[in-house]
Amino acid sequence: MEWSRPACIPVTAAAVVLLLLLLPRFCSPAGDKLTPGESLLPGETIVSDGGAFALGFFAPSNATPGRQYVGIWYNNIPVQTVVWVANRDAPVTVGDARSGNSSSSSSSAPSLALANGSASTDLVLSDAGGGRVVWTTNTTSSGTGSTAVLLNSGNFVLRSPNGTTLWQSFDHPTDTFIPDMKVGLRYRTHDGARIVSWRGPGDPSPGTFSYGMDPRTSLQMLMWNGTRTYWRSSAWTGYMTVSRYHATTGTVIYVAVVDSEDEIYMTFHVNDGAPPTRYVVTGAGRFQLLSWNRDASAWTTLESWPSRSCSPYGSCGAYGYCDNTLAVATCRCLDGFEPASPAEWSGGVFSRGCRRRSQQQALAPCGGEDDGDAFLDMPNMKVPDRFVLLGTNVSSGDECAAECRRNCSCVAYAYANLRRSSAKGDTARCLVWTADLVDAQMVGALWGVTAETLHLRVPAGFTGRKTRNKIVKIVLPVLASISLLSCIFLVWFCKTRDKTSSSESDKKLVPGSVQTSSDLAERNPTEDLEFASIRSFEKELPSIQLSDIVAATKNFSRECMVGRGGFGKVYKGTLLGGREVAVKRLSRDSEQGTEEFKNEATLISKLQHRNLVRLLGCCTEGAERLLVYEYLANKGLDAILFDSERRSLLDWPTRLGIIKGVARGLLYLHQDSRLTVIHRDLKASNVLLDAEMRPKIADFGMAQIFGDNQQKANTRRVVGTYGYIAPEYQTEGVFSVKSDVYSFGVLVLEIVSGVRISSTDNIKGSPGLVAYAWRLWNEGNASDLMDSSISQSESCVLDEALLCVHVGLLCVQDDPNRRPLMSSVVSILENGSVSLPTPDKPAYLAEKIWNRGLGLEGDDVHNSRNSMTMTVLKGR
Ligand SMILES: *[C@@H]1O[C@H](CO)[C@@H](O)[C@H](O)[C@H]1NC(C)=O
Ligand SMILES: *[C@@H]1O[C@H](CO)[C@@H](O)[C@H](O)[C@H]1NC(C)=O
Ligand SMILES: *[C@@H]1O[C@H](CO)[C@@H](O)[C@H](O)[C@H]1NC(C)=O
Ligand SMILES: *[C@@H]1O[C@H](CO)[C@@H](O)[C@H](O)[C@H]1NC(C)=O
Ligand SMILES: *[C@@H]1O[C@H](CO)[C@@H](O)[C@H](O)[C@H]1NC(C)=O
Ligand SMILES: *[C@@H]1O[C@H](CO)[C@@H](O)[C@H](O)[C@H]1NC(C)=O
Ligand SMILES: *[C@@H]1O[C@H](CO)[C@@H](O)[C@H](O)[C@H]1NC(C)=O
Numbered sequence: 084m085e086w087s088r089p090a091c092i093p094v095t096a097a098a099v100v101l102l103l104l105l106l107p108r109f110c111s112p113a114g115d116k117l118t119p120g121e122s123l124l125p126g127e128t129i130v131s132d133g134g135a136f137a138l139g140f141f142a143p144s145n146a147t148p149g150r151q152y153v154g155i156w157y158n159n160i161p162v163q164t165v166v167w168v169a170n171r172d173a174p175v176t177v178g179d180a181r182s183g184n185s186s187s188s189s190s191s192a193p194s195l196a197l198a199n200g201s202a203s204t205d206l207v208l209s210d211a212g213g214g215r216v217v218w219t220t221n222t223t224s225s226g227t228g229s230t231a232v233l234l235n236s237g238n239f240v241l242r243s244p245n246g247t248t249l250w251q252s253f254d255h256p257t258d259t260f261i262p263d264m265k266v267g268l269r270y271r272t273h274d275g276a277r278i279v280s281w282r283g284p285g286d287p288s289p290g291t292f293s294y295g296m297d298p299r300t301s302l303q304m305l306m307w308n309g310t311r312t313y314w315r316s317s318a319w320t321g322y323m324t325v326s327r328y329h330a331t332t333g334t335v336i337y338v339a340v341v342d343s344e345d346e347i348y349m350t351f352h353v354n355d356g357a358p359p360t361r362y363v364v365t366g367a368g369r370f371q372l373l374s375w376n377r378d379a380s381a382w383t384t385l386e387s388w389p390s391r392s393c394s395p396y397g398s399c400g401a402y403g404y405c406d407n408t409l410a411v412a413t414c415r416c417l418d419g420f421e422p423a424s425p426a427e428w429s430g431g432v433f434s435r436g437c438r439r440r441s442q443q444q445a446l447a448p449c450g451g452e453d454d455g456d457a458f459l460d461m462p463n464m465k466v467p468d469r470f471v472l473l474g475t476n477v478s479s480g481d482e483c484a485a486e487c488r489r490n491c492s493c494v495a496y497a498y499a500n501l502r503r504s505s506a507k508g509d510t511a512r513c514l515v516w517t518a519d520l521v522d523a524q525m526v527g528a529l530w531g532v533t534a535e536t537l538h539l540r541v542p543a544g545f546t547g548r549k550t551r552n553k554i555v556k557i558v559l560p561v562l563a564s565i566s567l568l569s570c571i572f573l574v575w576f577c578k579t580r581d582k583t584s585s586s587e588s589d590k591k592l593v594p595g596s597v598q599t600s601s602d603l604a605e606r607n608p609t610e611d612l613e614f615a616s617i618r619s620f621e622k623e624l625p626s627i628q629l630s631d632i633v634a635a636t637k638n639f640s641r642e643c644m645v646g647r648g649g650f651g652k653v654y655k656g657t658l659l660g661g662r663e664v665a666v667k668r669l670s671r672d673s674e675q676g677t678e679e680f681k682n683e684a685t686l687i688s689k690l691q692h693r694n695l696v697r698l699l700g701c702c703t704e705g706a707e708r709l710l711v712y713e714y715l716a717n718k719g720l721d722a723i724l725f726d727s728e729r730r731s732l733l734d735w736p737t738r739l740g741i742i743k744g745v746a747r748g749l750l751y752l753h754q755d756s757r758l759t760v761i762h763r764d765l766k767a768s769n770v771l772l773d774a775e776m777r778p779k780i781a782d783f784g785m786a787q788i789f790g791d792n793q794q795k796a797n798t799r800r801v802v803g804t805y806g807y808i809a810p811e812y813q814t815e816g817v818f819s820v821k822s823d824v825y826s827f828g829v830l831v832l833e834i835v836s837g838v839r840i841s842s843t844d845n846i847k848g849s850p851g852l853v854a855y856a857w858r859l860w861n862e863g864n865a866s867d868l869m870d871s872s873i874s875q876s877e878s879c880v881l882d883e884a885l886l887c888v889h890v891g892l893l894c895v896q897d898d899p900n901r902r903p904l905m906s907s908v909v910s911i912l913e914n915g916s917v918s919l920p921t922p923d924k925p926a927y928l929a930e931k932i933w934n935r936g937l938g939l940e941g942d943d944v945h946n947s948r949n950s951m952t953m954t955v956l957k958g959r
Contacts, residue, residue, distance in 0.1 A: 117231040119204060122196035125151060125177050133235030134158055135359075140177065140193070141165060145285030150174035152287055153195050153208055153218070155237055155252065157359050160375055164382070165287070166237055166259040166361060167252050169195075170218035172288040175210045193217070197231060204229040206241060206250075220250040236263045245706055257287065260294075260351075260362035266304070267296045267348025274298065275348070277307075280364040290366045300472060301347050306370050306388070312396045313368065314389045315522055317465040318514065318535075329385045332374035334360050336385075354806070355841035393433070396468070397521045400436020404464070404523035417520065418459050419541050436519075458484060458496075458538040465524040466497045466537050470514035483513035487540060492517040495539045625700035627711050631658065632702055636666055645718065655714060663714035664699060668707070684710060687783045690756055694748030696771055696781040715779060717772035724767055725839050731872045735880045737776050738834050738873070742887055743912050744778040745770055749827055750905040752780070753820045761818060765826040766807045767833055794819060806840035806851075810897055821899035827908070828894025832856050835887050837870030853895050853925045860892055860922070886915060892922035 115132045117123060128139035137158040140151045143165070153169040175193035191211055198207040204227045208218040220241055228244045239252040253264045258280050260266060268275040277295035282288045292313065294306045306314040319340060329336065335354040340347065353360045358375035365371060369387050376383040389395045391412035393405035399414035400423070406415045414428075416437035422428035423435040477483050480498040487493040499512040526534045635656030636643045646653040651669040658664055687698045702709040720741065723729045733741075745765075752760040762769075762780065769782040809825035812818045829840050832852055840852050859868050865888045866881055873880065890911055896902050901923060903911070911919065 115233045117195070117197055117206070119197045119199070119228060119230070122194040123153075124192050124194050129233050130158055131233045131235040131237070135235045136166075136233060136237040138233050138239060140175075140195075142177075143285045143287065145283070146174075147285070149176050151177045151193070154287075155233070155239060157375075160359060161380060162382070164359075164361075166257075166261055167239070167255075168257045168287040169206075169252075170208055171257055171281075173217045175208065175217055177211065197229065199227050203227065203249075206231055222249045237261050238263070257281075258290075258364050262352050262360065263350065265346075265348035265350050266294070267346055268298060268301050269346045271345065275346070278362070278364045280366045280368070283366050292364050292366070292368045294362075294364045294370055296347070296349065300470070302470075302472065303468075304349060306364070306368075308368060312468070314370065314394065314396050315468055318470070319512075329374060331383050332358055332360075332376050332385070334358065334374045334385070336360065336372070355839065394524070399433045399523075401519035401521055402437040403433055404467075404525055406525045408463075408525055415525075417523065417537075417539060418461055419539060436521075456488060456540050457543050458487075459541045460536050460538055461525070462536045463526050463534040464497075464537040465526055466514065466535050467495070467516060467520040467523040469518045469521065470497070470516050473513045473515055477513040478511050483511070483515070484538065486513060487515045487538075490515065490517060493540060494518075495520060495537055497535050497537050499535060627700040627702045627709075629702050629704040629707055629709070632656065632666055632709055632711065634659070635664065639668065651708075656711075665712045665714045667710040667712065669709070689758065690752070690760070690783075692748055692751040692756070693777075694744045694779055695751065696779040712781070715771040716774040717776060719768040720770040720772055720778065720834075721767035721839075723772070724834065724837060730837055730870065733776070733834075733872075735873045735884065739883055739887070739912075741770070741772070741776065741778045742831055742834055743909070745780060745827065745830065746905060746909045746912055748778070748780040749823060750909050753823065753905050759820070761820060762823050762826075763818060764804060764807070765823055765830060766804050767830060767839075770830070809899065811899055819899060820904065821902050824894045824902045824905060824908070825899075827905070828891045828902070829853065831887050831891035831894065832868070835870065835884055835891065836868045837872065853892075856888060857892055857922065857925050860888055861924075865889075886911070889919055889922070892925075893919065895925060896923045897925060898923065 115129055117129060123129065123139065125140040128137045130137045135158060136155050138155045139153070141154050141156065141163065142148075142151050152165075152171065152174055154165045155167040156163050156165045177193060193209060193211050195206060195208045197204050203222050205222055206220040207216055209215060210217050222241065226243055229241050229249060230244075231239060231241045233239050237252075240248055241250040243249055254276060256264060256266070256276050256278050258278055260278050266276060266278060275296055275298075277293040280290035280292040282290040291309050292306065294304065297303045297305045297315075300318075302318045304316040305312050334357045336351055337353070338349065338351045340349050351362075358377055360372070360374040362370065362372050369389075371384050371388075372386040373382045373384050375381075391405065391407055393399055393412050393414050394407075399405050402417050402420045403414045403422075404417055405412055414433040416422060419440060420437035421440050423438045424432075427433075427435060473483070473486050477486055477498075480500075483496050483498040487496040493515050495516045497514045523537065633639070635658050636654040639652075639654055643654045643656060644652055645655045645665070651667060654666045654668065656664050656666050684698065684701050687695070691697070696715065697713045698710060699713060700711045702711070717723065723732055749762070749765070752762055760783075762783065764782060765780065769780060771779045771781045773779065807826040807829050809818070809822035812822045812825075829852070832838075833840055836852065836856070838852050856865070856868050859865050865885050868888055869881075869884050873884070890903075890908055894902050894908070901920075
């Protein structure tokens with residue numbers, strides 16, 4: 084057949100071109116989906132519902148002509164910026180009419196389609212000619228009939244007909260890390276996705292630089308050049324999230340490290356209304372944070388690592404460190420050390436590092452518990468790499484030091500107290516070093532949040548006991564033999580201890596994260612009855628037939644959809660008797676959603692208050708998880724309060740009524756119901772309004788039940804909405820009734836001002852609504868905060884509004900103990916109060932967000948790793 088090809092091609096090509104032109108429209112994808120039988124051709128795009136991202140064929144600007152890739156890019160900015168590439172190392176050829184190359188345009192076009200394999204439907208990219216498979220999702224035995232949808236987060240998801248996610252582009256990142264993506268490790272396999280640079284600007288094939296979580300410890304992020312570590316973040320010290328404000332683009336970045344049963348990962352979010360923002364690993368070997376600058380219509384690089392000449396990994400050699408406190412960062416030797424090669428060092432060549440000062444002897448030989456060695460403190464350090472995490476039984480700095488002393492080869496330790504990040508046990512993170520100290524840095528004042536004190540082991544002589552050398556000489560042979568024995572013992576001891584502790588650690592894996600009612604039940608068996616399992620709540624709660632709900636919502640039709648909650652969609656329906664209901668349908672591929680579902684249903688079925696939304700029944704048929712609520716005509720408060728037209732419906736008496744109603748609902752949750760319930764996600768969109776604008780608190784998916792004497796709890800999974808989250812909860816995972824009080828305070832300020840907490844407009848030089856409100860209040864201008872659509876003609880309006888601002892500011896104070904309880908809030912709002920305390924300056928916003936925004940090098944990504952990590956990794 085070979086011979087007939089040249090003759091045939093022009094004919095086939097013409098036929099194909101004709102065919103393409105004549106192809107009926109339904110064969111091309113519409114909207115945000117690709118369904119079986121459709122194929123995407125060059126020039127066509129799929130646009131996410133919401134319009135943020137587009138998927139299609141593209142040619143990088145400097146690419147070889149005719150070579151194209153399938154990728155995802157931002158749909159609403161003028162500079163094509165690709166965030167994901169499917170066939171990154173296998174371009175397809177597309178005939179380019181402009182080049183006049185008849186031989187390459189003479190084949191048919193490549194296409195991306197959903198193709199039926201033997202056991203699965205997969206996305207398949209075929210090269211021109213319709214034959215060769217260039218790229219495929221290659222899922223195994225997932226059944227047929229899947230569809231692919233481009234979500235507005237930029238995630239391209241292949242879903243089975245029942246909604247299960249079979250494959251998603253977020254699991255296969257290229258060089259870009261965008262909000263909601265995860266970079267981390269799966270505990271079971273010890274591996275995880277890495278962000279890998281493009282080879283060059285016109286070539287998306289994998290380059291040499293990559294970024295991901297350190298597979299050895301999961302306590303830090305690494306960037307590699309090939310297989311060698313090229314740059315390293317600092318090790319987590321117990322914070323879970325950090326936020327930074329970037330004034331140039333008005334972007335607030337929230338970085339979190341999330342630890343779940345199966346995986347640990349880093350992810351980030353930006354404030355609502357922030358411009359497109361992404362991290363990227365460049366082909367030149369930099370890890371950068373960029374945000375779209377709308378004024379300049381270009382990308383602005385907010386941060387770039389490594390940031391200083393001596394920041395790359397190990398630049399200063401063993402026992403050297405990069406000193407960032409200087410205007411021009413340079414290498415120095417750790418205290419007690421001197422350059423190994425002074426001539427090279429002064430010539431700017433640092434690779435040989437440092438050695439112990441010659442006038443000091445080496446460390447005393449391995450001498451057991453008390454060998455007289457001392458520790459020298461170096462504060463403000465990004466601690467070196469190659470640490471070993473000791474977790475099992477260390478609960479103070481002294482014990483960490485003792486652990487280090489006990490090991491003959493330990494040269495340094497660093498201790499972090501996680502007490503405020505962890506509810507019980509495991510309150511410390513003790514790192515020890517037994518290898519050469521590499522890649523330490525000294526950080527400047529602004530780095531305060533990241534820096535730790537490194538305790539270097541030095542001979543006792545270093546701190547002044549000069550006579551010791553003589554003693555050492557005499558005692559040395561004796562000591563040496565004893566120490567050999569004790570080392571052998573230690574090794575044996577460590578081995579047995581490891582074995583016993585790892586099984587224990589499985590149980591204690593998530594010590595602080597009491598998340599669901601079932602967790603609580605596990606913690607406290609006596610509460611089993613109170614916080615029942617899904618089976619028993621189905622008994623108490625009316626079960627509604629799926630068929631009735633399908634009929635009520637016209638089979639979940641689009642026209643009936645009234646909202647989108649955190650874990651699914653909300654429909655309005657009319658039950659047979661004519662009763663209007665709101666149906667919350669959990670998205671079916673969300674495992675977590677099922678837990679939230681159980682939680683919400685169990686909880687809310689026990690709670691009855693006129694300021695809480697009423698649950699009428701539920702339905703758990705097949706894969707469906709449905710909650711049926713009373714329908715509230717005016718929906719979410721946010722939809723009215725932040726709408727320029729409708730906000731005038733909310734006059735001052737109505738707003739005050741809403742504030743008081745929410746306060747009473749919250750008081751009921753906190754104190755007056757049978758349980759103590761922390762809502763954890765109070766915000767404007769979770770306050771629903773009935774036909775008379777009376778407020779009802781909704782969405783108990785995140786809520787948390789406390790035992791009788793429990794004051795606060797701790798979680799490593801911070802849930803909730805940024806802006807409304809109390810600072811101690813966001814940074815340390817500690818929550819209590821006072822974290823709800825914080826959210827309530829934010830809500831009050833929003834209701835008075837009509838400004839969203841996440842808004843960056845309208846804030847007139849302050850980093851956020853809270854700081855703005857405090858400033859006005861402090862200057863005596865609090866009345867300026869009031870929404871201009873509130874009529875101030877009556878003097879009592881102003882007095883009431885000022886009281887609300889005052890209460891709001893008391894509720895958002897940084898120190899939870901200074902915030903009032905809801906009982907005081909309700910009483911103040913009802914009765915007024917002659918003498919309220921003066922609210923503190925919101926230190927959280929002023930210092931943390933602003934200062935971090937000014938940070939020099941952003942490797943201060945913290946989390947709340949506790950000391951179990953190492954054992955967990957070993958145990959699996
Ligand atoms: C793929 O398989 C499904 C189910 O077996 C079938 O309905 C569909 O028509 C097939 N699609 C194509 C393009 O062959
Ligand atoms: C035209 O296509 C042929 C074969 O694909 C290729 O070798 C040649 O370089 C192309 N020429 C141009 C001008 O693109
Ligand atoms: C699909 O996966 C299987 C097994 O993992 C592999 O053997 C096969 O080569 C893959 N096919 C393609 C086209 O990548
Ligand atoms: C959904 O379908 C996939 C295969 O298509 C199957 O593995 C999975 O168990 C199904 N899930 C449910 C909840 O039915
Ligand atoms: C990355 O590694 C390569 C090969 O080892 C080396 O040539 C190159 O200079 C390195 N790049 C940087 C930025 O260090
Ligand atoms: C942990 O410390 C406690 C008290 O300090 C001690 O009783 C216990 O034996 C230690 N356990 C291990 C495994 O070292
Ligand atoms: C010292 O600690 C290292 C790392 O944990 C370990 O490999 C080594 O066996 C320990 N040495 C002694 C003598 O315990």
